[in-house]
Amino acid sequence: MITVDVKINDKKNPPLLKFANRCVNCGKTKETSLGISLNMGVEKKGGAVLLKLDAPMCNLCANKERGIAKVTLIPFLIGGFIFGMMAFLPAWAIAPEGTTPQTYGFGFAFAGFVSLIVGIISGSVIEFLVKTLAIPFYGKLIAKRPLTIFSLLTESDQLIGVSAKFLKDENIVRVTFENEESAREFRQLNSLETK
Ligand SMILES: [Zn+2]
Numbered sequence: 001m002i003t004v005d006v007k008i009n010d011k012k013n014p015p016l017l018k019f020a021n022r023c024v025n026c027g028k029t030k031e032t033s034l035g036i037s038l039n040m041g042v043e044k045k046g047g048a049v050l051l052k053l054d055a056p057m058c059n060l061c062a063n064k065e066r067g068i069a070k071v072t073l074i075p076f077l078i079g080g081f082i083f084g085m086m087a088f089l090p091a092w093a094i095a096p097e098g099t100t101p102q103t104y105g106f107g108f109a110f111a112g113f114v115s116l117i118v119g120i121i122s123g124s125v126i127e128f129l130v131k132t133l134a135i136p137f138y139g140k141l142i143a144k145r146p147l148t149i150f151s152l153l154t155e156s157d158q159l160i161g162v163s164a165k166f167l168k169d170e171n172i173v174r175v176t177f178e179n180e181e182s183a184r185e186f187r188q189l190n191s192l193e194t195k
Helices: 059-066 073-094 106-138 180-189
Strands: 002-007 032-044 047-057 156-159 162-167 172-177
Touching: 002 180, 032 059, 032 156, 032 162, 047 059, 047 162, 073 106, 172 180
Parallel strands: none
Antiparallel strands: 002 172, 032 047, 156 162, 162 172
16 A cells, blocks of 8 residues: 655645546556545535545446445444344343333333444444455455444545545645555656655
8 A cells, every 4th residue: 555645735726636547446447437525624616625536447446346335334234233133132121111101111212222332333343354354355445444433424535446535734635545556657647746
């Protein structure tokens, strides 16, 4: 993995970054492209300013990327559901049941809450394990993706072969490449210095 930092001088006019005409993941001829957009955290004409990256891909890698939920979201949901359900009945059994009409549902609500927490934790653990096992197929960047539970909170975007993140405090867009050759070409095309 190799990282390229792009300094953002004007957040309202982020640079247009170019990629070489080959799949960013495997280096084969470009057949399609997938987009990444990063929110610059500023507005222009009432809309959020986005830095858009158009990552070239071959069809094979693009399809892999489209199927990435198989090793991220789906293990999280299935793992979370199974373990959450397994926690539900024991939690219901030990929960104190209310004795007044207002508290009758307490045990049920308590068990629901416990199974939600257990589901989120075990779903994340299973997602982590599946991702680790998927490295030979999807590349090392897969393991760097935030877990589903955190992915809504982070301002970065990942594709197989390339990921990008906006570091607000430093005004830097950090682009991480799986493959050194793609990183080198990206640096050349955008006249970026080597660190
Ligand atoms: Zn490819």
